[in-house]
Amino acid sequence: MLNPSAAAQVLVVAPTTATLTDKLTRDICALAERAIGARGVFTIALSGGSLPKMLSGLATAEGVEWDKWHVFLCDERCVPESDPESSMATIRALLLSKVPIPASHVHAMAQGVPPEEAAAQYEAQLRALFGGDAPVPRFDALMLGCGPDGHTASLFPGHALLGERARWVAHLTDSPKPPPARITLTLPVIRAARVVAFVATGDGKAALLRRVFAAPEGRGLEVVEDAALPCTLAKPSSGQLVWYLDSAAAQALPMDVMDLAASLHGSLW
């Protein structure tokens, strides 16, 4: 019997996006409680795209110690927060404006400065919080999405940033998904997280997910690293990887993979 909280990789498949939202809410609250119990704070980095909407259930969750949360971004589009393309603006509208997280615990990326400077400033913020001497910060949770091309955060297939090993935060000005200028956490930071959670919903992700879960039969849920699909490289080296899908996104997964999906009841942590 699978004990999801002990497994390095977990698959959750919910029949609808509403049930997926409920499951995500329960799991994130349980993870936050565990992190706060162990270290006194919960550090979570969020992405843009459709993810903020999937997290909106957190706004009505009960018993959350919001004052212990520190919220970061996995990546950001280099636009002002007044622009509808701003990921932070969406996250504020759908979640942060509805919960009492202290403003000083919300770590946005700088606006109105060149992308390179915004990346350097964000890395300096992380170093101040996680300790400048740490080889890499260890987030409690990174919430990621994935594009049909396999990108995650702002790490795109074939991009030179996939080879970045020194910086914690990097910039790019040639993103194939608009807008072109972006800031992103790098792979060493993503791999150091305690939990890396992907959320993917809808038919448009089905073909990609078939490629992500393409390990030979008998190798369970193993996501095999494929340089052409950056989301497969975003695997924590000593943490837990969780893929949260709705049934539309999961429709092309092989039966032996679906058989390993965790229960929707309760929480993973």
Ligand SMILES: O=C(O)[C@H](O)[C@@H](O)[C@H](O)[C@H](O)COP(=O)(O)O
């Ligand atoms: O700027 C962005 O859009 C995000 O940083 C990006 O990495 C997103 O998470 C994926 O593209 C998935 O987007 P969807 O959830 O909208 O499919």
